Amino acid sequence: MAEPSLVAAGEEPEERAIEAALRPKNLDDFVGQHRVRKQLSLVLQASRMRGRTADHVLFSGPPGLGKTTLAMIVAAEMNAPLRLSSGPAIQHAGDLAAILSSLSEGEVLFLDEIHRMSRPAEEMLYMAMEDFRVDIVVGKGAGATAIPLELPPFTLVGATTRAGLLPGPLRDRFGFTGHLEFYSVPELELVLRRSAGLLDLKVNSAGFAEIAGRSRGTPRIANRLLRRVRDWALVHGIEQIDARAASAALDMYEVDKKGLDRLDRAVLDALITKFGGGPVGLSTLAIAVGEETETVETVAEPFLVREGLLGRTPRGRIALAPAWTHMGYAIPSNVFAQEQLDLFEPGVEAPATGEWAPEGQ
Numbered sequence: 001m002a003e004p005s006l007v008a009a010g011e012e013p014e015e016r017a018i019e020a021a022l023r024p025k026n027l028d029d030f031v032g033q034h035r036v037r038k039q040l041s042l043v044l045q046a047s048r049m050r051g052r053t054a055d056h057v058l059f060s061g062p063p064g065l066g067k068t069t070l071a072m073i074v075a076a077e078m079n080a081p082l083r084l085s086s087g088p089a090i091q092h093a094g095d096l097a098a099i100l101s102s103l104s105e106g107e108v109l110f111l112d113e114i115h116r117m118s119r120p121a122e123e124m125l126y127m128a129m130e131d132f133r134v135d136i137v138v139g140k141g142a143g144a145t146a147i148p149l150e151l152p153p154f155t156l157v158g159a160t161t162r163a164g165l166l167p168g169p170l171r172d173r174f175g176f177t178g179h180l181e182f183y184s185v186p187e188l189e190l191v192l193r194r195s196a197g198l199l200d201l202k203v204n205s206a207g208f209a210e211i212a213g214r215s216r217g218t219p220r221i222a223n224r225l226l227r228r229v230r231d232w233a234l235v236h237g238i239e240q241i242d243a244r245a246a247s248a249a250l251d252m253y254e255v256d257k258k259g260l261d262r263l264d265r266a267v268l269d270a271l272i273t274k275f276g277g278g279p280v281g282l283s284t285l286a287i288a289v290g291e292e293t294e295t296v297e298t299v300a301e302p303f304l305v306r307e308g309l310l311g312r313t314p315r316g317r318i319a320l321a322p323a324w325t326h327m328g329y330a331i332p333s334n335v336f337a338q339e340q341l342d343l344f345e346p347g348v349e350a351p352a353t354g355e356w357a358p359e360g361q
């Protein structure tokens with residue numbers, strides 16, 4: 001398999017430490033997401049005024065947009081301790097019971113990737129969220145008994161990249177749901193300004209704009225690219241990072257002007273040069289770029305679809321007109337006609353493209 005790409009790279013321990021250091025600690029420092037911020041602020045303020053534990057909160061949206069950061073802010077704003085866990089770590093109801101029974105009053109429990117929790121644990125969570133109580137089952141078969149266990153009031157903060165996969169009963173038990181949107185370029189510039197300040201880096205406005213434009217609407221990626229630009233500037237002895245330096249650095253890391261990385265470009269290039277722009281099946285496309293089907297589908301495709309570069313049709317993937325231009329090819333005259341045919345073929349439903357899958361980070 002090819003090297004992991006920069007934008008979807010796994011987190012190194014050092015990167016995690018830096019990411020933690022760059023996290024905004026309160027709602028005022030949290031950039032963008034105005035609607036969610038305003039609503040959440042009200043929920044938290046009202047709980048504080050009533051002297052009550054805050055309602056359960058769910059954050060949904062693609063990876064790297066700030067769900068974990070907001071969970072930490074909820075705890076900080078409520079002046080409450082925070083416990084971190086995740087859906088995949090809770091495979092048995094007993095795992096959840098162990099966590100719940102050790103919570104202190106008012107504690108904030110953050111469950112990342114909550115849609116990946118096991119079914120029995122999920123059912124236990126319903127009762128815990130609603131009645132602050134769980135039934136611990138002791139013994140097996142006919143002799144099994146359920147021992148009720150009272151829990152202190154706590155706040156559950158759930159995060160999911162796939163809100164559509166959450167069962168209704170679980171979704172309904174959250175008092176507040178915030179859906180995070182991708183960030184605009186000016187918002188990402190603000191994220192970068194803040195991070196550059198914390199990392200003691202000199203970057204001018206054009207430099208920030210250059211990095212923000214390549215960050216795929218995602219603060220985590222913006223911060224990651226900033227660190228790579230910092231490395232490049234250090235090695236090249238550049239004190240103040242401007243657009244030229246940022247551009248040269250990110251070109252070297254194969255992150256292009258639109259934020260496409262090596263894999264994204266390989267997918268589009270194969271689609272255009274090997275399959276005449278498609279339609280072509282996903283698995284064939286994945287083989288052509290030497291990647292797993294799942295990697296192409298979950299890492300490259302959501303962004304390419306969102307950018308209007310790639311289309312998903314009942315007959316396979318197609319390169320849309322802007323993809324030809326972006327990759328430096330002339331748009332063949334039949335592309336528009338073909339797109340119309342494939343995208344709007346009557347009576348055939350195109351596959352859903354709305355869900356966001358984890359980017360392996």
Ligand code: ADP
Pocket residue numbers: 019020022023024029030031032033062063064065066067068069070159191219220223
């Ligand atoms: P998620 O949990 O949605 O995957 P995180 O909360 O871990 O995302 O955010 C990833 C990184 O991006 C954090 O380290 C934080 O520094 C940065 N970040 C996310 N949202 C914001 C924001 N609104 N303002 C500033 N930085 C942000």
